[in-house]
Amino acid sequence: MPHSLNYPDRMRGFWFLLVLVSVARSERLFTGDQVIRIDAQSEEQIKLLQILESEEKWNLDFWRHPVSTELPVDVRVPRSHLGAMKEYLHAHSIPFTVMIDDVQELLDQEKAEMRENLIRERNTRNFNFAAYHPLETIYSWMDTLVAQHPNLVTKLEIGRSYENRPMYVLKFSTGGTNRPAIWMDLGIHSREWVSQATGVWTANKIATDYGTDASLTSVLNTMDIYMLIVANPDGYVFSHTNDRMWRKTRSPNSGSLCVGVDPNRNWDAGFGGPGSSSSPCSDAYSGPFAHSEIEVKNIVNLVQSHGNFKSFISVHAYSQLLMYPYGYTCKSAADQAELDYVGRAAVQKLTSLYGTTYKVGNICNIIYQASGGSIDWSYDVGIKYSFAFELRDTGWYGFILPADQIIPTASETWLALKHIMEYVRDHPY
Amino acid sequence: MGLRRAIVLFALMEVTWSLSVTTIGPKTVSTDASAHPEPAEENTEQKEAAEEDVMATGELNPNHYPAQRAAKVVQHYLNLRHGSPYKLFGLKEVHSGNAEEVADSGRKYQLEISVHEIISNTKEKCSAEVFFPSGAKQLSPQVQVSSCEEILKLDAKSEEEALYQQYKTNKTVRTEKRLPDSYGHIDPEMTPFWHLSIVASSFIMLKESTENTLYNMAQVANITQLATENDQLKFDCHVLLHDMVSQEIPQWKLLFTWSPAEGVKVLHTEQLPHVHESEKQAKPN
Numbered sequence: 266m267p268h269s270l271n272y273p274d275r276m277r278g279f280w281f282l283l284v285l286v287s288v289a290r291s292e293r294l295f296t297g298d299q300v301i302r303i304d305a306q307s308e309e310q311i312k313l314l315q316i317l318e319s320e321e322k323w324n325l326d327f328w329r330h331p332v333s334t335e336l337p338v339d340v341r342v343p344r345s346h347l348g349a350m351k352e353y354l355h356a357h358s359i360p361f362t363v364m365i366d367d368v369q370e371l372l373d374q375e376k377a378e379m380r381e382n383l384i385r386e387r388n389t390r391n392f393n394f395a396a397y398h399p400l401e402t403i404y405s406w407m408d409t410l411v412a413q414h415p416n417l418v419t420k421l422e423i424g425r426s427y428e429n430r431p432m433y434v435l436k437f438s439t440g441g442t443n444r445p446a447i448w449m450d451l452g453i454h455s456r457e458w459v460s461q462a463t464g465v466w467t468a469n470k471i472a473t474d475y476g477t478d479a480s481l482t483s484v485l486n487t488m489d490i491y492m493l494i495v496a497n498p499d500g501y502v503f504s505h506t507n508d509r510m511w512r513k514t515r516s517p518n519s520g521s522l523c524v525g526v527d528p529n530r531n532w533d534a535g536f537g538g539p540g541s542s543s544s545p546c547s548d549a550y551s552g553p554f555a556h557s558e559i560e561v562k563n564i565v566n567l568v569q570s571h572g573n574f575k576s577f578i579s580v581h582a583y584s585q586l587l588m589y590p591y592g593y594t595c596k597s598a599a600d601q602a603e604l605d606y607v608g609r610a611a612v613q614k615l616t617s618l619y620g621t622t623y624k625v626g627n628i629c630n631i632i633y634q635a636s637g638g639s640i641d642w643s644y645d646v647g648i649k650y651s652f653a654f655e656l657r658d659t660g661w662y663g664f665i666l667p668a669d670q671i672i673p674t675a676s677e678t679w680l681a682l683k684h685i686m687e688y689v690r691d692h693p694y
Numbered sequence: 695m696g697l698r699r700a701i702v703l704f705a706l707m708e709v710t711w712s713l714s715v716t717t718i719g720p721k722t723v724s725t726d727a728s729a730h731p732e733p734a735e736e737n738t739e740q741k742e743a744a745e746e747d748v749m750a751t752g753e754l755n756p757n758h759y760p761a762q763r764a765a766k767v768v769q770h771y772l773n774l775r776h777g778s779p780y781k782l783f784g785l786k787e788v789h790s791g792n793a794e795e796v797a798d799s800g801r802k803y804q805l806e807i808s809v810h811e812i813i814s815n816t817k818e819k820c821s822a823e824v825f826f827p828s829g830a831k832q833l834s835p836q837v838q839v840s841s842c843e844e845i846l847k848l849d850a851k852s853e854e855e856a857l858y859q860q861y862k863t864n865k866t867v868r869t870e871k872r873l874p875d876s877y878g879h880i881d882p883e884m885t886p887f888w889h890l891s892i893v894a895s896s897f898i899m900l901k902e903s904t905e906n907t908l909y910n911m912a913q914v915a916n917i918t919q920l921a922t923e924n925d926q927l928k929f930d931c932h933v934l935l936h937d938m939v940s941q942e943i944p945q946w947k948l949l950f951t952w953s954p955a956e957g958v959k960v961l962h963t964e965q966l967p968h969v970h971e972s973e974k975q976a977k978p979n
Binding site for chain 2: 396397504505509510512527542546547548549584622624625626630631632633659660661662663664665666667668669670
């Protein structure tokens with residue numbers, strides 16, 4: 266039985282109408298009805314079919330009208346008149362084939378599929394982006410996003426957390442093989458909730474704007490985007506269940522009652538230097554050795570095995586800053602001038618939306634000397650366009666940013682992200 | 695008494711700490727036990743590392759952290775002196791800054807900043823001087839502010855008076871939820887007390903500030919109103935602070951009074967120990 270997808274567009278229109286009527290009336294109108302394709306052999310046969318149509322005989326529903334012998338004639342024949350119709354066609358030696366055995370059956374299939382799609386669509390459309398969600402909700406939302414945009418988005422499990430939770434990266438790709446790519450990680454410090462929430466909104470934005478936003482479309486036509494929305498799932502869960510102010514991972518430290526390592530002091534970039542702590546009880550504990558944290562190692566493995574990332578962006582909160590390497594030293598990075606230029610232009614775009622002001626500079630000068638940070642690592646392994654965002658606000662609410670600021674924060678940040686992505690696209694290396 | 699308890703706790707913490715401290719960087723100096731419980735050793739380690747850096751002197755980049763940290767101290771000073779349930783100050787911008795050594799006694803910053811009164815949404819440019827005393831004993835910074843009169847004269851008298859009257863006799867504050875809660879939400883009726891807690895916290899944030907800290911109040915764990923004393927509303931609150939530099943969440947209990955006439959007066963402070971995981975229990979936020 267041919268599936269609806271094979272039908273020409275006009276028939277899809279008919280289909281849609283049929284389904285609507287059926288759904289609206291919620292009764293089985295078409296049980297046993299068949300759609301037959303008639304192959305008229307002569308002008309005479311065409312005339313006969315035209316008479317059938319004009320006389321409205323047997324409640325025939327012509328989907329393709331009898332016009333010429335060059336074109337097929339498609340008719341939906343109600344079950345009660347099937348016998349009569351087929352006999353008539355046989356009698357006049359008019360060849361035909363049954364295209365649809367049972368219209369209602371196909372309609373039911375279509376209806377079920379549509380309902381499923383509607384639910385999926387409702388789930389992504391009705392997902393409340395202006396709220397903070399627990400991990401399970403974010404994870405199930407990811408699946409609806411992928412189902413809704415199967416040609417653009419895939420979900421990759423890049424490994425597991427210390428407490429064995431999956432770490433999922435959403436990959437946005439329009440094809441190619443190992444295209445140059447942009448990396449984004451959010452929520453590595455679990456208490457910075459507006460970061461993960463911004464990730465969710467941004468992923469949705471990318472999926473929905475692809476095809477309509479010229480700049481984003483052009484980026485995705487040549488590059489891939491990889492987004493790790495919850496880089497520290499254990500910490501995130503803990504910040505919901507036990508301690509809203511939890512920052513670190515949840516790995517135990519031998520010889521100490523204190524749990525967790527600061528995942529943004531754990532990277533192999535000036536590891537263990539100033540601006541990190543050697544005490545497990547500290548919120549800036551660097552860990553026993555670089556990449557000791559599985560959450561960090563999973564990212565390192567992915568980036569290294571991919572080998573073609575051109576930009577690496579870590580998103581944190583709060584302070585309203587856009588920074589570039591280095592944190593482990595106050596010495597300027599070789600590309601400081603260019604990174605500063607890109608950063609300032611990106612912030613200009615950000616500010617243009619609501620007037621939110623950001624400062625731009627290298628980590629060491631702007632905020633503090635901090636060793637073992639992610640973007641220092643990414644820069645030192647050759648990913649030139651490495652940036653770190655610190656989102657809203659500047660201390661009033663701090664980590665506990667009201668949910669009604671999620672969308673404004675994500676929207677303004679998006680403008681900066683797009684600018685960076687456009688720049689990366691235009692400056693291949 | 696709080697201090698004795700703190701010392702006992704500090705001794706207990708010492709045991710835990712000595713098991714896990716590895717020697718990276720400068721050796722830690724044994725700290726004065728009477729000063730602070732638990733985080734003291736950690737701060738010393740980080741502080742010594744920072745002191746090894748050359749402290750920025752002369753004209754400062756207003757967007758870099760030395761000027762920003764000094765300017766934040768001015769915010770705490772203004773809030774403590776002039777803040778109320780309906781008046782709160784924020785640092786809007788640093789325009790320029792200058793730092794100099796003051797002959798063996800400390801370092802002085804001169805700043806041109808813009809201050810923002812949050813509730814009325816007014817801005818003003820101010821000049822300020824912040825002096826960080828040096829020495830083993832941690833003395834609080836000293837702040838002087840000038841040319842900032844307009845913003846400080848802002849009138850919230852009627853709202854303050856109304857709140858004062860309401861809670862002097864009729865009502866009593868006792869929080870069930872944290873302010874704000876995990877989702878950033880505050881009951882509008884509780885907002886003035888969130889503001890009041892920020893003002894009271896500014897006492898601690900000012901006192902504890904150094905060139906190596908950047909404090910904000912992160913959350914109010916709870917606030918309870920006690921019996922009115924000498925026509926002052928009296929409160930006991932437990933606040934969580936956030937130090938951006940160490941990323942720690944110091945917790946303090948504050949006993950303070952407030953009235954529109956007298957402003958906030960902090961009577962007693964107590965730092966709470968860093969709670970280890972085994973002692974924390976799951977609780978709703």
